[in-house]
Amino acid sequence: MSTALNRLGALEAARKLQRRELTAEQLVRACFARIEQRENTVHAWTALQKQAALDRAQELDRGALRGPLHGLPIGVKDLFDTDDLPTRYGSPIYERHRPGLDAASVALCRGAGAVVVGKTVTTEFATYQAGPTRNPRNEAYTPGGSSSGSAAAVADEMVPFALGSQTAGSIIRPASYCGIVGFKPTFGGIPRAGVKSLAESLDTVGGFARSVPDVALFASVLMRDPRMLDLAYDGKPRIGMYRSLQWRHAQAETKEAFAQAAAILSRAGAVVEEVPLPPEHCVLVQLHSDIMAFEASQSLAYERLEHAAQLSSKIQAILDAGARISAEEHLKNLARAAESRARVDTWFDKYDVLLAPSAAGEAPFADLGTGDPQFSRAWTLFGLPCLNLPFATGPQGLPVGLQLVGKRYSDHSTLAIAAWVHQRLLAANAPDIGASDMWPRG
Amino acid sequence: MSTALNRLGALEAARKLQRRELTAEQLVRACFARIEQRENTVHAWTALQKQAALDRAQELDRGALRGPLHGLPIGVKDLFDTDDLPTRYGSPIYERHRPGLDAASVALCRGAGAVVVGKTVTTEFATYQAGPTRNPRNEAYTPGGSSSGSAAAVADEMVPFALGSQTAGSIIRPASYCGIVGFKPTFGGIPRAGVKSLAESLDTVGGFARSVPDVALFASVLMRDPRMLDLAYDGKPRIGMYRSLQWRHAQAETKEAFAQAAAILSRAGAVVEEVPLPPEHCVLVQLHSDIMAFEASQSLAYERLEHAAQLSSKIQAILDAGARISAEEHLKNLARAAESRARVDTWFDKYDVLLAPSAAGEAPFADLGTGDPQFSRAWTLFGLPCLNLPFATGPQGLPVGLQLVGKRYSDHSTLAIAAWVHQRLLAANAPDIGASDMWPRG
Numbered sequence: 001m002s003t004a005l006n007r008l009g010a011l012e013a014a015r016k017l018q019r020r021e022l023t024a025e026q027l028v029r030a031c032f033a034r035i036e037q038r039e040n041t042v043h044a045w046t047a048l049q050k051q052a053a054l055d056r057a058q059e060l061d062r063g064a065l066r067g068p069l070h071g072l073p074i075g076v077k078d079l080f081d082t083d084d085l086p087t088r089y090g091s092p093i094y095e096r097h098r099p100g101l102d103a104a105s106v107a108l109c110r111g112a113g114a115v116v117v118g119k120t121v122t123t124e125f126a127t128y129q130a131g132p133t134r135n136p137r138n139e140a141y142t143p144g145g146s147s148s149g150s151a152a153a154v155a156d157e158m159v160p161f162a163l164g165s166q167t168a169g170s171i172i173r174p175a176s177y178c179g180i181v182g183f184k185p186t187f188g189g190i191p192r193a194g195v196k197s198l199a200e201s202l203d204t205v206g207g208f209a210r211s212v213p214d215v216a217l218f219a220s221v222l223m224r225d226p227r228m229l230d231l232a233y234d235g236k237p238r239i240g241m242y243r244s245l246q247w248r249h250a251q252a253e254t255k256e257a258f259a260q261a262a263a264i265l266s267r268a269g270a271v272v273e274e275v276p277l278p279p280e281h282c283v284l285v286q287l288h289s290d291i292m293a294f295e296a297s298q299s300l301a302y303e304r305l306e307h308a309a310q311l312s313s314k315i316q317a318i319l320d321a322g323a324r325i326s327a328e329e330h331l332k333n334l335a336r337a338a339e340s341r342a343r344v345d346t347w348f349d350k351y352d353v354l355l356a357p358s359a360a361g362e363a364p365f366a367d368l369g370t371g372d373p374q375f376s377r378a379w380t381l382f383g384l385p386c387l388n389l390p391f392a393t394g395p396q397g398l399p400v401g402l403q404l405v406g407k408r409y410s411d412h413s414t415l416a417i418a419a420w421v422h423q424r425l426l427a428a429n430a431p432d433i434g435a436s437d438m439w440p441r442g
Numbered sequence: 443m444s445t446a447l448n449r450l451g452a453l454e455a456a457r458k459l460q461r462r463e464l465t466a467e468q469l470v471r472a473c474f475a476r477i478e479q480r481e482n483t484v485h486a487w488t489a490l491q492k493q494a495a496l497d498r499a500q501e502l503d504r505g506a507l508r509g510p511l512h513g514l515p516i517g518v519k520d521l522f523d524t525d526d527l528p529t530r531y532g533s534p535i536y537e538r539h540r541p542g543l544d545a546a547s548v549a550l551c552r553g554a555g556a557v558v559v560g561k562t563v564t565t566e567f568a569t570y571q572a573g574p575t576r577n578p579r580n581e582a583y584t585p586g587g588s589s590s591g592s593a594a595a596v597a598d599e600m601v602p603f604a605l606g607s608q609t610a611g612s613i614i615r616p617a618s619y620c621g622i623v624g625f626k627p628t629f630g631g632i633p634r635a636g637v638k639s640l641a642e643s644l645d646t647v648g649g650f651a652r653s654v655p656d657v658a659l660f661a662s663v664l665m666r667d668p669r670m671l672d673l674a675y676d677g678k679p680r681i682g683m684y685r686s687l688q689w690r691h692a693q694a695e696t697k698e699a700f701a702q703a704a705a706i707l708s709r710a711g712a713v714v715e716e717v718p719l720p721p722e723h724c725v726l727v728q729l730h731s732d733i734m735a736f737e738a739s740q741s742l743a744y745e746r747l748e749h750a751a752q753l754s755s756k757i758q759a760i761l762d763a764g765a766r767i768s769a770e771e772h773l774k775n776l777a778r779a780a781e782s783r784a785r786v787d788t789w790f791d792k793y794d795v796l797l798a799p800s801a802a803g804e805a806p807f808a809d810l811g812t813g814d815p816q817f818s819r820a821w822t823l824f825g826l827p828c829l830n831l832p833f834a835t836g837p838q839g840l841p842v843g844l845q846l847v848g849k850r851y852s853d854h855s856t857l858a859i860a861a862w863v864h865q866r867l868l869a870a871n872a873p874d875i876g877a878s879d880m881w882p883r884g
Contacts, residue, residue: 327667
């Protein structure tokens with residue numbers, strides 16, 4: 001029986017744990033059984049602590065309920081500081097690093113009863129130098145990055161939830177490639193204290209689960225917002241379909257998923273409209289990229305100045321690009337971004353959410369890198385809440401997701417509408433594609 | 443001769459160092475001589491590294507010029523991570539903490555040739571539980587907080603520059619109480635990586651020096667903006683005099699300094715106008731305070747959940763206040779702040795800078811705490827660049843400063859106008875008050 005427990009979604013497991021129908025120890029053991037079976041293929045973890053996790057689970061089983069995450073095993077991206085596990089930020093510079101404290105988000109999860117089973121692979125400082133993680137659907141492919149291990153571990157049913165972060169597309173893209181739900185809240189929604197900084201005006205903490213309600217359970221704790229435990233929605237959402245100016249880079253499977261979703265949601269009663277693409281959005285990918293490069297070259301000053309020899313050529317290229325941007329230009333870029341952001345905010349007078357591609361298509365081969373964040377850069381720059389909703393399957397049999405974008409500071413209603421949308425997409429799509437085995441059940 | 447070298451301002455010392463008319467070793471020795479003479483009275487430091495600083499100075503003297511800060515000794519607020527010195531964040535929780543890396547701002551200073559002589563006292567996690575530091579002008583009084591040690595060390599001529607940070611009024615207030623220049627750039631202007639997070643939408647890194655050009659020298663490095671090395675300004679600035687809705691809390695010395703400054707600057711050719719106070723600004727102090735409390739309770743989740751017994755009652759009260767604010771209310775507060783910020787941004791169509799009180803008046807007695815940040819909360823909430831300009835003297839013979847507020851992303855022109863303003867204030871005021879001995883010379 002315990003072999004299937006690892007497949008439980010976070011919310012279902014939490015309910016059983018709260019009713020004491022399931023012990024934390026059983027769940028943690030099931031997760032470790034899955035990890036032991038699959039880790040040699042998936043390589044999602046940089047560090048695991050089986051005994052400490054079991055001790056903590058037993059302590060929770062013996063004691064009173066600790067909170068909404070009581071007994072839930074989680075993975076933590078190795079960009080987040082942890083008191084009890086090595087924290088390497090994906091870099092050899094930090095091979096023996098022990099930060100001596102927990103990131104605030106890790107502490108919030110633990111405080112609500114979660115059990116940290118280990119740290120998950122991140123690319124180097126959350127940029128592009130890939131770690132060893134493979135896509136659990138097919139190990140020839142990348143899981144995406146930078147939250148590679150967190151996405152892969154959740155997709156492979158090793159844990160029901162994992163913490164991640166996004167500066168360009170590091171939550172939405174791996175969630176899409178791995179076929180799970182990824183959630184990036186409104187900029188600033190989850191505390192970043194104790195997460196290695198890459199680009200301050202962009203870095204956003206979020207996470208991965210296998211359904212919208214599962215990710216919302218964690219968001220309720222991380223954002224301290226109990227409204228997220230109730231995702232009831234009985235409206236008819238107004239959905240703006242935003243192809244994006246990167247549409248020409250979208251592969252056939254993404255274009256088809258986008259069109260199918262519009263048809264399904266329209267039939268389900270949503271008001272679905274194509275958003276006219278503002279020509280000035282053509283600068284957003286470069287604008288995001290320049291802001292990220294400048295800020296990375298500032299935030300990673302210690303590594304750049306004191307440990308340059310241990311930086312990969314990939315991150316060195318970003319830092320060099322950042323160093324070529326003047327402060328004068330950077331301040332203009334920030335002002336441009338603020339103007340563009342204010343204009344997009346007004347779109348939400350007309351639409352409740354936007355639907356956009358999550359990535360160009362299926363995951364690329366692992367040896368081609370972790371994929372391109374181009375479909376996420378604008379939304380991260382705007383700081384809007386985003387989810388990846390796994391939906392279709394591409395020609396290689398790999399997942400294809402769609403990105404749902406919500407209104408600033410409206411994370412609760414964004415999650416509620418995302419649950420409504422995802423339920424309808426899955427209900428309509430499952431019979432056609434038959435690849436929903438990894439997607440949320442029930 | 444070497445006894446007076448510690449009195450050199452950063453820019454003058456830098457010029458002598460660049461011309462090799464002064465060695466870094468001489469300067470570091472002079473600073474340590476001053477520290478050894480005065481530290482038992484001032485208590486500015488949590489850790490000092492004399493031998494390491496001398497070794498580094500000798501290395502700089504032997505080698506090529508490293509950058510614009512070549513050979514300059516600096517202090518670092520103990521809220522900033524350092525690789526080579528203990529980092530305690532003003533809390534017993536971190537009594538033996540060694541973060542294993544330098545904050546990005548520290549790395550930028552070192553990379554440009556600065557010599558870190560030690561860490562300076564911060565209040566507990568940059569809030570209100572005072573450390574041992576006393577006002578160097580009169581040790582019965584507080585130096586202000588939270589950057590207590592950095593302000594005191596610079597004011598007492600122990601170092602020409604020190605790093606600080608502001609979440610409410612932690613740079614402007616101690617600079618005013620100690621009679622030096624404090625600079626808080628536009629929000630995000632200096633990287634925060636490696637600085638303990640208190641409230642993410644407010645925390646801003648800045649610093650202290652004894653003149654505007656001295657602080658601008660460091661800003662040029664920290665913001666990577668060489669324009670700040672040239673503060674020439676030949677315009678006639680349009681200055682909005684903003685009393686603030688806390689005017690009723692301003693003491694006589696502040697009201698007089700404010701009126702005097704208006705008269706002096708008007709005579710000097712500036713266009714000086716009183717800004718009508720928007721009634722809706724009456725909420726800003728509370729709005730800032732609520733946003734700070736909510737975010738602090740999130741950012742300090744690890745300390746709050748795992749080490750509560752070692753938190754002071756003062757910070758516990760802030761965290762409790764934060765815990766009573768719902769996420770729904772917090773998101774509304776952020777939206778309110780954004781609206782108010784956007785309106786104030788438009789004031790800079792009419793004014794080049796604003797002039798406002800820095801604090802209610804002179805420093806309070808040390809046993810009354812570190813003073814009230816009420817005159818800085820709104821500007822921190824708006825994320826605008828601010829300087830304290832030391833100007834007058836109060837009834838106890840202690841300094842009184844004025845706060846100059848600039849336009850977002852216009853840190854360079856703000857500093858240039860601040861230099862123009864400060865020069866005129868000091869020229870007009872010095873004969874009257876005769877307390878300029880601590881203020882910039884030449």
